[in-house]
Amino acid sequence: MDKIRQSTLHGEVAERVRDLIAQGVLAPGSRVPEKQLCEQFGVSRTPLREALKVLAHEGFVELLPNRGARVAKLTRTTLKNTFEVMQSLEALAGELAGARISDAELANIEALHYQMLAHYKSGNMQEYLLANQQIHEAIVVASQNEVLIDVYKNLNHRVRRVRFTAELSSDYWSQAVSEHEAMIEALRKRDGKELGSILSCHLRNKVEVSALEEMAE
Amino acid sequence: MDKIRQSTLHGEVAERVRDLIAQGVLAPGSRVPEKQLCEQFGVSRTPLREALKVLAHEGFVELLPNRGARVAKLTRTTLKNTFEVMQSLEALAGELAGARISDAELANIEALHYQMLAHYKSGNMQEYLLANQQIHEAIVVASQNEVLIDVYKNLNHRVRRVRFTAELSSDYWSQAVSEHEAMIEALRKRDGKELGSILSCHLRNKVEVSALEEMAE
DNA sequence: AAATCTAATTATGCATTCAAAAAAAAGGAG
DNA sequence: CTCCTTTTTTTTGAATGCATAATTAGATTT
DSSP states (O other), rough: OOOOOOOOOHHHHHHHHHHHHHSSSOOOTTOOHHHHHHHHHTOOOHHHHHHHHHHHTTTTTEEEETEEEEOOOOOHHHHHHHHHHHHHHHHHHHHHHHOOOOHHHHHHHHHHHHHHHHHHTOOOHHHHHHHHHHHHHHHHHHHHHHHHHHHHHHHHHTTGGGOOEEEEEEEEHHHHHHHHHHHHHHHHHHHHHHHHHHHHOOOOOHHHHHHHTOOOO | OOOOOOHHHHHHHHHHHHHHHTSSSSSSSSSSHHHHHHHHHTTHHHHHHHHHHHHHTSSSSEEEETTTTEEEEHHHHHHHHHHHHHHHHHHHHHHHHHHOOOOOHHHHHHHHHEEEEHHHHTOOOHHHHHHHHHHHHHHHTTTTHHHHHHHHHHHHHHHHGGGGGGOOOOOHHHHHHHHHHHHOOOHHHHHHHHHHHHHOOOTHHHHHHHHHTTTTO
């Protein structure tokens, strides 16, 4: 499912720093303590600094000349912009997936859908959101467009830290669930056009944004 | 117009290596000679290697364990995938630009449009393609979505090396020109919906892909 | 005691060094 | 002469070192 273990030191380090940021251990706006992280990871500054360059490019940190790296703040605007782009990418993914999705992938998505429904009924929001997220990701993967998948995953990474924290209204829940029903239906019919248009209208992001806006900045 | 000069050494180096790749000085599949480039740029290996990590993440090179960086090959599939995503992003940009574009930006695009027409009439393909490209970029910028702009520019960078090399049919020319007329019209009306749908159907990419496929891989 | 200036400390950016791995070159057997 | 082995050279990945800039702590002044 996930990419092949890349076994580059800077890659490992980047992932761990991303996690620290996502978990809030490194707070937005705070400086990234090179020395401390080096000791914690048991590596020298070289691979850590390489990782920071990549993370800066990904938008997780920003580099200030002679002042090292700070954890980037996720502003309301950036969050909104990111969701806007992700939604558009999902729409494209849906269109492509309609034509390209395999039976196994479809079955997997259906399974996730029923799991999601179960969590909806039982009111388990965390698990619901996780399944929801996995469905969207599976559709993106089913597009079989590697560039799309890469870009989407990167954007998804960036907003990870505000994900799964929002309290959503029950209105949203039922709405989102029925939209998901329609998505599955479109997928079963291999109707990419339909799926794409459902996804591009899908409220999820908009609602999530308003709920998550509180978290950001 | 362009971003603030970031004056980081690895950033400078990355840019120059990107240029070398785009210009074909570093051929696809060939190894990236660290030592030589360091001498050429007058820097040590540290910033060069930092740059390579970033370039790897951008898809310009790939890192092989203990074998350094190779210039990534732009396969037909990757090229097609990239255009697919770019087209989708342009459609989103068009929609947003309709609502957000400033008078100055619109005037600039109109000017570019007339330049493009002039190059069309005079049969100057290079200049035509450049103006064409600039129009599309200007629409993306007018979207005012920084995330979208960043992602688009990055993808555009990646395919730079095969741009401006294709021989296009005259059929395509007239078609593309008339679509551009419609785009300008939609922009004048601030009709994002219309502009978005024109852009998402815009033949440019598809045709370019078939013309450019020859170049890739 | 608050504010400003100066010295000590620490962090940063980049160059250099070093061990391990890969590539290239030299040698030997068939 | 070709193929395989062994040695030498080069390249790579990562740690360390060093000069400079930023931060902190302390002294001085008001």
